[in-house]
Amino acid sequence: MAGKPKLHYFNTRGRMEPIRWLLAAAGIEFEEQYIQSKGELEKLKQDGLLLFQQVPMVEIDGMKMVQTRAILNYIAGKYNLYGKDLKERALIDMYSEGAVDLNEMIMILPFKQGDAKEKEKEKTAILEKATGRYFPVFEKVLKDHGQDFLVGNQLSKADVQLLEAILTTEELKADVLSKFPLLKAYKTRISNIPTIKKFLQPGSPRRPAPDEKTVDDVMKIFY
Numbered sequence: 116m117a118g119k120p121k122l123h124y125f126n127t128r129g130r131m132e133p134i135r136w137l138l139a140a141a142g143i144e145f146e147e148q149y150i151q152s153k154g155e156l157e158k159l160k161q162d163g164l165l166l167f168q169q170v171p172m173v174e175i176d177g178m179k180m181v182q183t184r185a186i187l188n189y190i191a192g193k194y195n196l197y198g199k200d201l202k203e204r205a206l207i208d209m210y211s212e213g214a215v216d217l218n219e220m221i222m223i224l225p226f227k228q229g230d231a232k233e234k235e236k237e238k239t240a241i242l243e244k245a246t247g248r249y250f251p252v253f254e255k256v257l258k259d260h261g262q263d264f265l266v267g268n269q270l271s272k273a274d275v276q277l278l279e280a281i282l283t284t285e286e287l288k289a290d291v292l293s294k295f296p297l298l299k300a301y302k303t304r305i306s307n308i309p310t311i312k313k314f315l316q317p318g319s320p321r322r323p324a325p326d327e328k329t330v331d332d333v334m335k336i337f338y
Contacts, residue, residue, distance in 0.1 A: 120145040121174040125333050128322045130183045131171040139314035140275045141194035153336050191272040198267055206266045210273035214280040217249045221283050225325045245284050250295050257297040278305045286324055
């Protein structure tokens with residue numbers, strides 16, 4: 116019997132967070148090995164464990180996988196979160212990439228240089244894109260097919276990544292879904308799936324939004 120997947124990353128959200136989300140949604144327990152120093156990151160590189168010299172890296176099924184999208188696609192395929200055919204997979208990929216585009220803008224915001232005024236301006240721009248570009252697409256998808264999930268009326272990685280993006284955006288503005296009633300109901304629906312509901316509880320592996328100390332700790336590993 117294979118052991119639990121082992122996740123190698125920093126003790127923060129970053130590009131590992133969607134992997135944590137997807138494993139949790141699939142009901143898969145995992146272990147984490149946090150990288151806490153420049154030396155630990157260099158050792159992973161020197162030991163040849165990082166194919167492209169970067170994390171995240173996930174040990175799963177005898178592989179040491181890198182590249183976030185490759186890892187997510189493997190998990191989705193393994194645990195039936197990737198649709199029933201190529202056409203559904205294409206839709207899942209499109210919707211996932213849209214959610215990722217939004218989420219990554221928010222993910223890197225705390226790590227950007229600049230004063231509070233510049234960061235507030237950037238935050239406003241992200242929220243404008245969320246409500247003007249991304250959320251209208253997903254609202255229309257739900258309206259057009261009238262189903263509970265984005266694709267094929269079953270949970271997929273697109274649903275998991277969209278929920279992550281919604282909750283992350285709500286951390287910037289709590290009422291960001293006020294003009295999107297279908298997305299608001301969708302958020303409640305997906306959040307109540309038992310495995311996801313468990314992941315959203317205090318004490319789960321879900322990481323909090325990075326504070327100044329977390330940002331400082333991560334930056335010290337790189338510079």
